[in-house]
Amino acid sequence: MMLKPVWIYLENGVFLEAKSFGFEGSRTGEIVFNTSMSGYQEIMSDPSYAGQFVVFTMPEIGIVGCNDDDMESQSIHASGMFVRSLNEIPSNFRARENLPSLLKKHDSMGICEIDTRYLTKMIRDGGPQMMIASTEVSDKETLKTMLKNSPRIEEVNYIEQVGTKKSYLHVKGVWNAETQSYNAAHNNLGKKIVAVDFGIKRNILNELCATGLEVEVIPHDFSADEIIERYKRGEIHGLFLSNGPGDPLILKKEVAQISKLIEAKVPMFGICLGHQLLSIAHGHPTYKLKFGQHGGNHPVKNTKTNIVEITAQNHNYNVPESVCSIAKVTHINLFDNTIEGLEYNDAPIFSVQHHPEASPGPHESKYIFQEFANRL
Known part of the structure; x- marks a missing residue:
């Protein structure tokens, strides 16, 4: 060539x-x-x-x-x-x-x-x-x-470009090395969640399905009122906020909707951008890191177990230390001591900054998906 x-x-x-x-x-x-x-x-x-x-x-x-x-x-x-x-x-x-x-x-x-x-x-x-x-x-x-x-x-609001425009059910599980194909999803928990697509990775959806959850993917411009009503009716059991591109501070409409869900105490789990938006919606704006965290070899300490997990990372923005006034830090990045995981004090909400779906990257944090399913 x-x-x-x-x-x-x-x-x-x-x-x-x-x-x-x-x-x-x-x-x-x-x-x-x-x-x-x-x-x-x-x-x-x-x-x-x-x-x-x-x-x-x-x-x-x-x-x-x-x-x-x-x-x-x-x-x-x-x-x-x-x-x-x-x-x-x-x-x-x-x-x-x-x-x-x-x-x-x-x-x-x-x-x-x-x-x-x-x-x-x-x-x-x-x-x-x-x-x-x-x-x-x-x-x-x-x-x-x-x-x-x-x-x-x-x-630029990139999530308008990369996310889905209509809702759909995700029915694929994790990769099976023996069959060289993805397992079919088995929704055997009897619980359903909605995953907000800000630029979601397929393997995140695969891992959510692998826990036994039924997963419905919805666009970024969702209605919090509709989600709250579905939650109250028992139609859904929780909400997942996905990863995504760009500066989270420009996503004011999305933050406003998430704030409503926080007030209604809808169970939520966020990864990367979702983690950042939860912090902003709680009144603690993100800041930009000097050169960001991008790689598959970042050590993160789980403060609950004191175990160090090697993780995949991809973010330029981070949540501030001030969020510790309303949440407990569950994970810390050992490269720069920045916050990698939070569990909020007065709501069934938690989030992580790193990528536990391990695509690409280590598998040491995959347990977080099952933890979300177990909490619902």
């Missing part, structure tokens, strides 16, 4: 040239790095990465190829990816296409033959920032102007 030149301009003034694969044209986004050793397809198809370019610290990317089963959503939502060395020819029995083909099909940009260690250190020291990459424009000043005139990631 012939790799075309691509020019990159970052808002700190850095101007670079590399090679491109996948989408051709111009694309803007926020640049972040991810330290996972595997799972590039799951990462790129995670809706939480909408509006972002992901720098992979793993230098060799592409060898396992891509397949439909490992997609975390119906599309690639990341603006693009940076890799040091691209492997175009997959070597895995599950592969159905290579990485460049997948990116091109979903209009996502791939950038290779670039020093990803340099980019990672730059983000580590200076934080994430906006950037533009183009296979069409090579002039630095023109790219600078194009970037300046583009919306910033915190100005």
Whole structure:
């Protein structure tokens, strides 16, 4: 495959040239790095990465190829990816296409033959920032102007783009390595929940179903009054708030609906963005981390058991220490001591910042899904 030149301009003034694969044209986004050793397809198809370019610290990317089963959503939502060395020819029995083909099909940009260690250190020291990459424009000043005139990631409501537009039942369980397929869901608990789709990952739904819950997925613009009425009638037993992209502080309508659910004491469980929205709805706004947490090797301490769990992470925003006035901290990130889990004092509500569905990543936090089901 012939790799075309691509020019990159970052808002700190850095101007670079590399090679491109996948989408051709111009694309803007926020640049972040991810330290996972595997799972590039799951990462790129995670809706939480909408509006972002992901720098992979793993230098060799592409060898396992891509397949439909490992997609975390119906599309690639990341603006693009940076890799040091691209492997175009997959070597895995599950592969159905290579990485460049997948990116091109979903209009996502791939950038290779670039020093990803340099980019990672730059983000580590200076934080994430906006950037533009183009296979069409090579002039630095023109790219600078194009970037300046583009919306910033915190100005865009990405959940309107990545979430479902209508409700549906999810009927798939977890991956079965022996059969090389997903198990069918068994709704044997006699309990039903609704999962609000802010950009939900498929494997989160799979894990919820694997507990025995019946799972109905609903759009982000849900009515709290309707949910409360269904809960009072016994039609549903709880609510799940999903992960998702962008700055949680711009989701004012969603926060207003969640506040109503809190007042009605509807049982709730949130992951990542859902965790953040619960904090905001309780009156404790989130803040942006210096360079975020993105990877599959983050140690998190469970304060109930004192066990350290290795977790998958993907977030730029965090809940503040002030939330401890109304909630108990259940998990702490041992890299930077930030809050990773909360259990609210006066309501049947808890949440975690990390991703216990382990796709990609370790499996050590999967018990949290069963904990949610047991509480209903």
